[in-house]
Amino acid sequence: MLKYQEIAKEIEKYIEDHKLQQGEKLPVLETLMAQFEVSKSTITKSLDLLERKGVVFQVRGSGIFVRRHKRKGYISLLSNQGFKKDLEDFHVTSNVIELDVRKPTQEAADNLNITLDDDVYYVKRLRYINGQTLCFEESFYNKAIITYLNKEIVSESIFNYIREGLGLKVGFSDMFLHVDKLNEEEAIYLGLANGSPKFYVESIFHLTNGQPFDFSKVTYNYQQSQFFIQANSHLL
Amino acid sequence: MLKYQEIAKEIEKYIEDHKLQQGEKLPVLETLMAQFEVSKSTITKSLDLLERKGVVFQVRGSGIFVRRHKRKGYISLLSNQGFKKDLEDFHVTSNVIELDVRKPTQEAADNLNITLDDDVYYVKRLRYINGQTLCFEESFYNKAIITYLNKEIVSESIFNYIREGLGLKVGFSDMFLHVDKLNEEEAIYLGLANGSPKFYVESIFHLTNGQPFDFSKVTYNYQQSQFFIQANSHLL
Incomplete structure (x- = not known):
């Protein structure tokens, strides 16, 4: 597994563990970079992967938000x-x-x-x-x-x-x-x-x-x- | 529409117009850059978009290939x-x-x-x-x-x-x-x-x-x- 995939997995786990709901905002890029001790390009790749997987959505100029649906058993x-x-x-x-x-x-x-x-x-x-x-x-x-x-x-x-x-x-x-x-x-x-x-x-x-x-x-x-x-x- | 989206559309049209089949190889990056007169980063973004849309798949070290299914009417x-x-x-x-x-x-x-x-x-x-x-x-x-x-x-x-x-x-x-x-x-x-x-x-x-x-x-x-x-x- 590549570094950005590992980080993506950790962010996904964080969202699950903390039961974050749709629309909740994640920390800004700089905070995530510091927290995971990686470069901007790595964290950007992690977030792009999570966006493609439907775990987050990014709003230009506004931030990164949790994407999550409400239904169980699907x-x-x-x-x-x-x-x-x-x-x-x-x-x-x-x-x-x-x-x-x-x-x-x-x-x-x-x-x-x-x-x-x-x-x-x-x-x-x-x-x-x-x-x-x-x-x-x-x-x-x-x-x-x-x-x-x-x-x-x-x-x-x-x-x-x-x-x-x-x-x-x-x-x-x-x-x-x-x-x-x-x-x-x-x-x-x-x-x-x-x-x-x-x-x-x-x-x-x-x-x-x-x-x-x-x-x-x-x-x-x-x-x-x-x-x-x-x-x-x-x-x- | 942004430049890389336009180029992606043109490549998609090229594939359709020429009836390229699954597995057929597209020209290399340098040729596409010259053909569309854009930078490497733009053509890379176009190809990533086409990959996410399921129009092509990229094989590291080998090239870009057409992705296409065979069934009609779906x-x-x-x-x-x-x-x-x-x-x-x-x-x-x-x-x-x-x-x-x-x-x-x-x-x-x-x-x-x-x-x-x-x-x-x-x-x-x-x-x-x-x-x-x-x-x-x-x-x-x-x-x-x-x-x-x-x-x-x-x-x-x-x-x-x-x-x-x-x-x-x-x-x-x-x-x-x-x-x-x-x-x-x-x-x-x-x-x-x-x-x-x-x-x-x-x-x-x-x-x-x-x-x-x-x-x-x-x-x-x-x-x-x-x-x-x-x-x-x-x-x-």
Whole structure:
């Protein structure tokens, strides 16, 4: 982790620990520089990172303010590989249904930019929140990049393992959202009636070098699913 | 618009005009600097903006590459006030059902940080895509900020008017997504069966100074709705 990322993490922790509310003002730049003993350019990079993450907003000529929403129990859609953090008040567990090495489907091959002859790790799992089904996931990992997975790894956070175990850098993702009706298999997995509302998210995750390594299809239990997104003006 | 924003727009246009595909490499920094006759710091800011917008990705020591997804007909969820841009291949129209000045509901007052005695513009409209219902919207605008609306304005892009007509700077938004079943009123508006899947998005839009000015509730026709989101690593 680079210096400015460390400082950003500390500022974020400070906001959480002190339960600062939206609109509360942070100390001025000079005070932050002195407090963390870093240069102006480092603290500026830290604050830019926090702004992009939606933790603060900066008002030119006026200061840096806390950004925070008021609702509890919402999952951040843009950090969906980190359920546990968003839902730390809840108890989240996984049940691995299938894990094997196989050839990709046409759809998975297209989304991963690989051929039908390449190998993928296929992972199918159910995730639970407080004992209720949260979602049903199918993921295809390009085995040339994600060289090893086992049942223990996929029972926990696969992305933590990819970052820390394999030392890979996750870059960006494309997500496609659909709403439809559950088919029979999905309904059984989620413990809902056939034809119930279905919230379905396909994601393609890329390394920082642009290579896609994971194509995931996640079907959520609509009764357990509330999501939030924080957007900045450049996205509006 | 600042210089680096202008340049960013030109680069984006170049990518679109030349139909560059994901992974294609852009000219090196020096070439871009010469081409646009700007300093290194300006071109760097332009590229950072394009990276945050998901138009390019930068690989350290290797170059700048085009980022682009392959699917057509998806609406960008993070620029949902700009349907027309995402859906320019389609024909989008609006039907204004109600427009008046009133006192806010408790929910709207809470989300806009105003009191029950303050005034809001209330807008209820239906939006159509190729003659099919796309969504049913209810919006509450803080009248102290959005001082004037009329039927003509709300038939078109309200956000264009807010930016260009009122000269306000839109800063950031918080979005809350839910999936549920349509009630009778919603089903009638959308032309779907009662109890059909419902994709429901609440948004709170803030000015750059942090003031919330718009609380919107949008219910989508699930048959017409496919969304995409581009996320960067700092969000994952």
